[in-house]
Amino acid sequence: MSTTTFSAVLPTSLPTLGTIVARAGGLLLLYYATYAVYNLYFAPLAKFPGPRLSAISRLPFVGAHVKGKLHDYFVDLHAQYGPIVRVAPDELTTIDPSAWKEIYQKRPALPKDPLALTPPPNGAETLFTAEGHIHSRMRRTFADAFSDKAVREQSRCIESFVDLLISRLRRDVIEAGNHDLDIAKYYGYTSIDIMGELCLGESFHSLEGNNEHTWIMGFFLGAKFGSIRSSLSRYYPLDQIIAWVFMQMTSKIREKNLKFGVDTISRRLAKGDLGSGRSDIISPVIGNIIEAKDEATKSKGITRDELNVNLLAMLMAGSQLTTTALAASTYYLIRHPETMNKLKQEIHACFASEKDITITSTFGMPYLEAVVSETLRMHHPTPSDPKSRVVAAGGQEIAGYWVPGGATISIPALAASNSPSNWVEPEIFHPERWLPATHPLYESRFEKDEKEAFRPFSTGSRNCMGSKTFLAESRLILARIVWAFELSLVNKEDATWPDNRAYLAYEPKPLMITLSEKSP
């Protein structure tokens, strides 16, 4: 082809850079306008109530998540739009009590939303991230570590740490004259020592010193990062960039913590089964460790890498959520002196002396149990854990609506258990709502409560494995504290303690109280 012929087919002038940018911008605008119109009027979720901005963009959701206020955002959305809300173009939340069964007890189980999960650190799955066969295999392996029998066998261990807590508080209050202290910190020491002993075979000895292991910081940093990263996972590659920056920033501490955990677990495994007098979460797993090559075929058993990450995840869940719940119970009891008095009366009616207060003897105390339930209703420790599930192809009915396949849906714990549509005086701490009709303090007005809306440990095949451990520990600690001490808030007017940021779990927050020992 000659030069003349070639130039004849070229445009007379090439577009300038400005023109290219303007055209690209125009195309992008057209794309977003079409996307917005589709999402508002034609998308499968278009019929669901919710803010118009959330129907066309995930940004409001991400904004609340990044600020650590997703839980409050859901409370506000449900107050405004009702029991089911479109919170993002492809996502719904509901606070309808019937939805617990419809979402979390569905068979086969609806998968977790993969975009809401933080990938495990060593590539091995945990109970929290695994699906299908791998999840069932792990769950079977750990089942015996969380049964009633296991908790009974772990009681002595838990009780010995609670003895240490009470002596430590007595020592700090009486000998050191330290009447004003951050009780959340002491609960943190106790629960991480207990979980260290149960999950790794060794205590952190926090109650003997002031040993706040770097893991605690690592946990909250990890939860914050994981939460923010997963909220951005629909904005690839932003999530990957954030993940990379976090990994770089924390590689040393993560490596150190993982090595510490793996070494401690190895020491525990080397000791073998220590008998029912020294039972822990590892005991039932011994003898069930399998090779990585068998992980897809065995119906029970766990690889060593899986064991490591699962135990570390349980250690963190078990210590941090328990700490938050105990601090919240203490706060609400102090803020409601009449409730505190009712609890004191029950405790003094049940026990003649302090040594009678044990895990077994605190089981079945209606008012104490009601205080723990009411705490979890008012201040669930993981208020922004999405627990989101993906609806199977073909769709299904949830909360009276037909939800199309592929949509993501969850029940935000705090919104469900704080909504006036589900509860009588939801903003007030009323343990009485949990009492049986035969109890002298029972109040019939709470019959209107939608108790089915309250599932603090979720339900179905992925419900919380550690709920019995938590309940045993929290009942014992609260009963022992209320028996031994008079408590008041340092800042008596503080009505804002529960207002806190949460990234999956509530961030640690000091609870400053004045403590004095009760006269015998």
Ligand code: HEM
């Ligand atoms: C106040 C204390 C606790 C609360 C409110 C709580 C709540 C929950 C919830 C709502 C889930 C379901 C999460 C989901 O579906 O995505 C869960 C799962 C789980 N929790 Fe807890 N938890 C608590 C304490 C504990 C303790 C003490 C342990 C262990 C010692 C523990 C171990 C687990 C495990 C292993 C799972 C995963 C279960 C599975 O997916 O099969 N939790 N927890």
